[in-house]
Each structure stands twice: as C-alpha cells, then as structure tokens.
Amino acid sequence: MKLGMIGLGKMGFNLVQNLLHHQHQVVVYDVNPEPGQKLSELGAVPATAIEELVSQLASPRVVWVMVPAGKIVDQVLDTLIPLLSQGDIVIDGGNSHYKESIARAAKLKQHGIHFFDVGTSGGTEGAAQGGCFMIGGDRNVFPAIEPLFQGMAVDQGYLYAGEIGSGHFLKMVHNGIEYGMMQAIAEGFEVLSKSQYDYNYEDVARVWSNGSVIRGWLMELTQNAFSKDPKLDSIRGVMQSSGEGKWTVETALDLQASTPIIAMSLLMRYRSLETDTFNGKVVAALRNEFGGHAVVQNNE
Amino acid sequence: MKLGMIGLGKMGFNLVQNLLHHQHQVVVYDVNPEPGQKLSELGAVPATAIEELVSQLASPRVVWVMVPAGKIVDQVLDTLIPLLSQGDIVIDGGNSHYKESIARAAKLKQHGIHFFDVGTSGGTEGAAQGGCFMIGGDRNVFPAIEPLFQGMAVDQGYLYAGEIGSGHFLKMVHNGIEYGMMQAIAEGFEVLSKSQYDYNYEDVARVWSNGSVIRGWLMELTQNAFSKDPKLDSIRGVMQSSGEGKWTVETALDLQASTPIIAMSLLMRYRSLETDTFNGKVVAALRNEFGGHAVVQNNE
Amino acid sequence: MKLGMIGLGKMGFNLVQNLLHHQHQVVVYDVNPEPGQKLSELGAVPATAIEELVSQLASPRVVWVMVPAGKIVDQVLDTLIPLLSQGDIVIDGGNSHYKESIARAAKLKQHGIHFFDVGTSGGTEGAAQGGCFMIGGDRNVFPAIEPLFQGMAVDQGYLYAGEIGSGHFLKMVHNGIEYGMMQAIAEGFEVLSKSQYDYNYEDVARVWSNGSVIRGWLMELTQNAFSKDPKLDSIRGVMQSSGEGKWTVETALDLQASTPIIAMSLLMRYRSLETDTFNGKVVAALRNEFGGHAVVQNNE
C-alpha cells in the first residue's frame, strides 16, 4: 500500500521504518526535515509540506497522523481537510483523547473523509519491530487499511475494536493498567530494598521473567534497567506522566467505576514530583498541637 | 479516692493534675524524680520507688500505670505483682496493644489482681482538663474505679467498653480514625495550596470550625497551627507515627476488614519519611526503557 | 436588609427561615408554590414568578439563588439578567462548580451585575439555625451583602474567601474532606463490627464525641444515627454522592495534588453501588487459571 505519514518523532519514525520493511510505500513529512531525510535513505519519499505529501497520493488516499496529542492534531487535520477528497482516510495513531477522536471523526465526516483512531502500544521498539494496534472507526472501511497492520503488528497484534473512539479508549485503559502494573512491580522492589536481604535486583527481575506468574515485558524491562544501573543510584524517583493515566481515572470517575489501583498509581506519580508536601506539614503540625509530638524543622 | 500513679511523662503528669483537681489522693512515681517533685507542690505524694508507692496505699489498692507501651509496662507489672495483694487493681492507661493487655490481665489474674485497660484520648490537654477514657476489664469490678473517671473525663467522656482488651482496642481504632481524618483535612489544604486562590488558611480553618459539617477539635487545632505559622513554612511534612495506626491496619487485615482510608493514611505517613523512593526510581527507569522518556538524574 | 430568594428546597427553605429570624425581609419564589406559602406564614413575601420577585425589590437588588447545581442555575440567571439593573447583586448559594461560577460572573458582569458564589455548609439544620458560608466575589462589593451572613451564620461562620469562584472552590474541598472524614469514621466502625468485642456503637460514638481527639459534629451525628438504629440493620450500605467529592478529585488531578484519602473515599462510594463487580470476576477467573483456585459460581 501507499500512504502518507505526518509526524516523524520517535514513534512516527519507527512506524515508517516498520512500514517500509513490509514493502509499503510511504510519503513522509515532519516540520523538522531531518528524520524525513534519514527515512528517504530507507526508501521513504520525503515531502517538504503537507500539500506536497497529499499531492503524491492517489485517491482514495490514506494519511497517518502521528503527532503529539492535542491542538497539533487539529492543526494538521485543518490543513488536511481542504487537500483531501471524499473517501480518503485519515488515521490518528497518537495518544489522543477518545472524545476528541469522536469529535474529529464527526468533523471529517462532513467532508466525506473517513477517520480511524488507532492506539499504538509496544513502545518505540514496538513501533519499529512489531507493535500492538487498537483500531476504532467504520467497520466497513476498515478492510481498506487492514493490510497496513497485518505486517506491522506482531502476530495478532492488531484489533478492530469497534466504532470511532474505541481504539483510543482501549489504548487509554491499556495505559491505566500499565500504570498499575508498573507501580505494583516498583512497590515489590521497594519492599526488597528495605528488607534484611541483599538481593541482586537484576537477578530477581530475571528469575521473575522466567516462568513466574508475573513474567511479561515489563519485568523484562525491569531486568534491563537493573542491568544498566544495579541499584538505580544514578536517577531520581520522579515519575512523570503523559496524560493517559489521568484520562483513565477521569473516565472511571465519569463511569462510576471503582479503580483504586489505577487511581493510586497516578496519585503516587504526582506525589513523586515533590520532595516535601503541604499535607505532610498539616499532619505534622496537628500531631504537635494535640500530642506535643515533635515536628521536623525545615532546617533539620 | 486514693491511688498510685506510675509514670509521670506528659500524659501521666497531666492526669495527676486532673485527679488532684478532683480531690483524689495520688501517690506518684517516675524514674525521673523531677515531675514528682512538681506534683508534690500540687498535693501529690511523691514516692522514690514503686515499693514505696505501693506501701502508701491500703488494700484494695488502685495503681494506674502510665508508661510507654511495650516492655516497660511488663517490667512495671513484674515489679508490682509481688508487692500487690489479691483484690488489688492495676490500670494500664497507656497505648498498649489490646492483645498484650489481654495477656497481662491473664497473668495478673493468677495472682488475684484485677486489670483494666484504659485507652485515653484528648491529647495532653485532655489529660489535664478533661479527656476521654475507654475502659476494658471486669464489669463487676469496674464500679470500684469509676469515681476516678467521673471527675477526670469530660461529661460522658468515659465508657466501660466491655471485657478485657476492649478499651485498648477502642483506643487503637480511635487512632486509626484519627489518622484518616487528619489526612483528609491535610489533603484538603493540599488542594487549596495548589489552587489559583490565595486563601488565608487560618481563616479557612476558622470558618470550617464554625457551623460546617467538618467542624470538630481537629479543625480547631488546624486553626491553631495556622495561627502560629500561616503557611507552615517552618516545618517539614514528615509524618511520624507511634504505632496505633499500624496496629489498626494489622488488625483490619486479620479481621479481613477493608479499610482503605486508614491504610492509605498510614502508608502516606511512611511515604513522608523519605524525600525520594526506590519505587519511584523503578517506575522512572521503566518509562525510560519502553518509551525513551527522560529520567531525572540524581544530580539535577 | 431586603432580598429575594429563588429556590425553596430543603436548603433554601431553611435559609429563608434563618433570614426572617434575623429580621431580614425576604421575597421568595419556587416553581412549587407550597414552600412559599408556608414561609409567608413566617413573614416572607411569596412571589408567583421571578419577574414578580424582582419587581418587589428596589435597586440595588440582592437576589439569592438556591437551586440545584447545573443547568437550572443558568436558566434562572438567564431569566434574571433582563430583569435586573446595573449594580444589582446575585448570590449563588448552591453547590455549583467553581468554574461555572467564574463563567457566570463574567456573563453577569457584562450586564453590570455583581455575582457572589457562596458555598454553604452545616446541612439543612445549619441552614436553618446557623451554618457556615464561604463567599467568593468582588471584595469591594462584599460589604453590601455582609449583613446577611452576620446573623445567619454561627459566630465566625462566614468568610469572604477571595475572588470569584473561591467560595464554591472552598465548599468543594470542604466536601472532599467530608468524604474522607466520613469514610475514616465508617472504617473504624467496620473494624469494631468485625472484632471480638460486642460494642454498643451508640455508646462508642458518644464517648468519642466527648473529649476525644476525633470529636466533632460528624461523630455526634454518628451517635444520633446509632441511637435510632443500633446496628443500622434497617439500611443498606449504598453510599450515594452528589458531585462535589468527584469535583475535588478531578480538581486534584488537574492540580497534580496527591489526595489518596479523598480519592479512595469517592471510589469506595462507587464500589458500594454494586453488590458484585466485574473486576472481581476477572481476578477470580485469573486465580482459577493459574492456580486452579475454585471460583464462586453465580448460583452459589
């Protein structure tokens, strides 16, 4: 198949490599020309503008958008709409909020353009060598883009999930689960680190990666991380987040779904952004008020 | 009534003041002679040893033990047993674990000595001016010590709770609730502190102390704390704990009682003891492994 | 002072009683004429329509809106705007979201109308006999309405909190704290109910209401509840919620404020709406898959 790819960051770049590897023809564009030049060496056709990218595709065109979630997606879509024709297909492979995908699909539909929301998992490595794709959109149109996923995903690693929004919804929940699983693993090592035993954490992650109930990719990555820095001494425990975990909790609240593990995983990430907390001060001050318990002064 | 008081720390000292104020006669002892001397000025009879304390009481004697929970209680009881007679009464007013109180009562019973486990709440101020007492032990013997509580507690501020252990159990659970309530209040101020508004926290605590649903002593203490240090700038948010919260959670686990708020309050206290965490490092390292997300280096 | 009150539900009705008791003149209106008639017997002036209510007030008018949060507030405001004049004052005393209050104030400002967002706490009883009011809006205009609160609040039970939205924000956080405190108390009784002791819960709540660290209005209400139904046998543990707790958690997420206790209190409410859960089924099925652990069949 022939398609256009807009956005050549870590994920987009790797997806194009993957698509080229599977004999697809890819016209590529990014505001930064560098990755497009690199990909041209691998067989991609670089475009210097979205107009040029679209002009190199024949109807029904397929354009995959892989840009940071939020306003940039809308800007790209606004640029694309007048350039595309009825029956063309736009794929948003980024981490967009499913409600935005629903709204964008409705907007594109007014122009006769099909829209698919595709959640992509597997990390940058998965994008390059075989990831996992969760796809929402029109069931009848899906066969037109299915060949893209057949090669690029690992075996059974793609799913037509349902109507529009269902792909990004699934990816969002996937990330919520991911938060919980990562925090569970991390808490396990927290207990080990405070225990009386002098465990080799890389060895522990390795044995848990082999035959245990909790084996899986995250445990293998844990092993990798410890192989590079046995006690993780070089880094701080600041847990950033990029939005999907928060969306999962917000969605759970809207659905009145009780999700303590996912919610707490998110809150522990927020907690990790601070070395001291105001709530801690309030509790410490209260203990001092009623029981005369000593507080830790700020200069101690 | 006449009684002996062993242990003249913050709580014991204030209890004696309270007892003296209510016309009880109190023979007092502490390893540190200073507080006993001070109390003698208020009318207490200081003893220089437990033997001397006991010798100044007539059977049936009442001895109130107010020492730190744990082994010291057992040491005091071991000293007391040979000095006491059948029918004498020992009160443990400290924060002992209820299971230890059950065991101690059984031991004393072999010598014909009655034992009451008394949980005391209201802080040091309550001990001095009117606290809250939760009392476990033999229902038939209780009338012999009830006069002590009638004056010393605030109105309706004492309860014969049930058989041995029930007083300390109730105090333990009281403290578990206290952990949860304090953390709830503290989290509320956490949200205020991060909000777009420039609240005066003392004013907030004052208005919430007057007529709101969440009014109560803890909110009044919050007001006091902010009146002294408007943003709590001088202290760190290190939340120590003295055991009863942990016991409540452990007991809840044993009873298969789901107590997320009390458990999380305790875990947040533990979290506050650290400025960085190993679990945070593990999550940060994992995010870097699969997504190439930047970590915060330890020297940043 | 003379003012209009729109909305005579439980809260509005009681506020009018309170206002009348403090010698204010109140023109009242509700879609349901009944409460207005009752209040007229106490001295209120009933109006049959908002137009009539406004016509009975002289500029600068003060209109207090006490209707359910959400669209009804906007409908009332849309009705009021053409009827009011520059310099008039509208108070929203309901549980509106602070962001909506900010937007409404901006809208009214275009018409020269002042807007105050007033969070009201203390329950229906507080509304009638002395509640707690948290007030946001223009500091310079506030003195014009302050007399209303001076009588109606308990002593020090009102606060000019800051600019527009700060009143409802404070009420929202108040309710978040309330969720946490209630759940903390409830979990304490959960542990008692599973313990080996046969506590009288009313007695426990009473002793904790007198002199303990956790004394306060919620504990007194707990005592009241147990006095009517000693084991709460007649009711089910379904914990409804009316929005502010959810808003607090959503706001905390937006502010990256870690609020585990408030969040878990909300999630436990959602959990209580179900007698069985899908997540429980998944865990049970998984245990069966890897360990052959028996599941509970749906007909057991």
Add this chain to the structure above:
Amino acid sequence: MKLGMIGLGKMGFNLVQNLLHHQHQVVVYDVNPEPGQKLSELGAVPATAIEELVSQLASPRVVWVMVPAGKIVDQVLDTLIPLLSQGDIVIDGGNSHYKESIARAAKLKQHGIHFFDVGTSGGTEGAAQGGCFMIGGDRNVFPAIEPLFQGMAVDQGYLYAGEIGSGHFLKMVHNGIEYGMMQAIAEGFEVLSKSQYDYNYEDVARVWSNGSVIRGWLMELTQNAFSKDPKLDSIRGVMQSSGEGKWTVETALDLQASTPIIAMSLLMRYRSLETDTFNGKVVAALRNEFGGHAVVQNNE
C-alpha cells in the same frame, strides 16, 4: 539425583512429574495414597510412610516438603528430624512465611540438617512443565541441590537468592506484585465494561497479549478466561486470597515501606467477600443525618 517428595497435592504432584521427566529418581509420599500410585506409573517410588520414604534414600539425603504452609510443615519436620542424619538436606517448596523458614532452619541446624526455603511460582502448569524457583539457604550447600532446578525450571527460571528466608521472602513479594498486577488488569476491564463500547474482552486480552507494553502471562491467562466465558457471567467476583499478599503488606508495614497498590489490592479482595458493608451503612446514615439524603432501605 535421587530425592524424596512429601506432599503430592496439585503442586507436589506436578513437581514430581517434572522431576521424573528430567531423569531424577523420586520417592514420594502423601497422606492420601492415590497420587503416589498415579506417580508410580510414571516411575516414582511410592512410600506408605515418611519413615519408609527416608529409608529409601542414602545420605546425604534430599527431602523436598511440599505441603500446605503452617503447622503441617512443622509436623512433617518433627517427623523427619529423628529419621535424618547430619548433612541431609530438607527443602520447603511451599508458601511458608519467611520468618517461619528462618526459625525452622535454626531448629534443623541443631541436628546438622541443612534447610532451603524455595518459593515456587508459575502455577500448577509451571510446576509441571517449567516453573520459577527462588531459593534461600546456605550458599555453600546449594550446589548439592542445584541440579534439581536446572532441569525443572524454565531457562534462567531459578535463583539462589541469598541466605535462609530469602527464597520465601522473594516469593511473598512476588505474590504481592501479582495481587497488584491482577487488580490493575481487572480494573482496566472494569472500565471497559462500563464504557459506551461493546468490546469483545477475549479479543482485547489477545491484542494486549501481542506486542503491547502490558503483555505477559497474566494477560494471556485473561485471554484464556474470556475464551471460556466471554463476560464471566457464570462466576461471582469473590476474590479469595491465600496469605502471601497479606504477609507482603504486613512486612511492608514493618519495614515502613509505602506500598499503596499492593495494600489496596488486598483490601479490595477483602471488600469483595461482602455484598454489603457496615462502613457503607455508616456513611449512608451520616449523609441522612446532616443532609436528609435518602438511604436505601434493606428491603429495597
């Protein structure tokens, strides 16, 4: 190697199969003679009593104990001690508490008998076809039993973890992580089940098992479970637990390690044992007290 196996339940039975498959000679015993007879058909030597089992082994003997954790382990050890000789080796492959393993090792050491605590993961399937073994005990003696694990574990699926207790400690923490990961997965499906989309859960688990970040054995088992019962309609969400999760939380409390995810996973299991809760009743009653909010009657 030749060894004895005491305890032929699901795990012990499968381990023997695995050992026989790897050309070890196994003398087997269970209070129930049936599994021993079955295993004799596969080449095991059944014994009718522990004495007989021991008598068929030559010094230095290796005896693997695979019985339910708790007193039965002690009973078996008490039976074994007089039958064994200095230099013999006992392996406890069950889910014993690490502190008990430390105490048992000390007891056996008095008789010159070596003791290894071996945590076994991978479920019943892993026991039969290749599991994961975490081994604590004397490093110098370990080579004598290492050949057992080389065949029976999957590749790199065994670890000499450290001194006595470290194997069972590691298995305990493994199970704590398992609780958290299972609950995270389950909560994800909880959100899906309440969403506007009609997902096929088996398909979802399949796509997440292929190439996603959260792929692993638990996700594959989730797929298996849904393949048998697409909506898990036949079972109830009652989440039993067998002890290690509780031990992990208790240990975390002792170590002051903040483990909210593992703790909450356990508490949600306890919560699932009840269809209604006392804490829910308390909150519902309180809402009724202060706000007049309707409660759900028990007959509704």
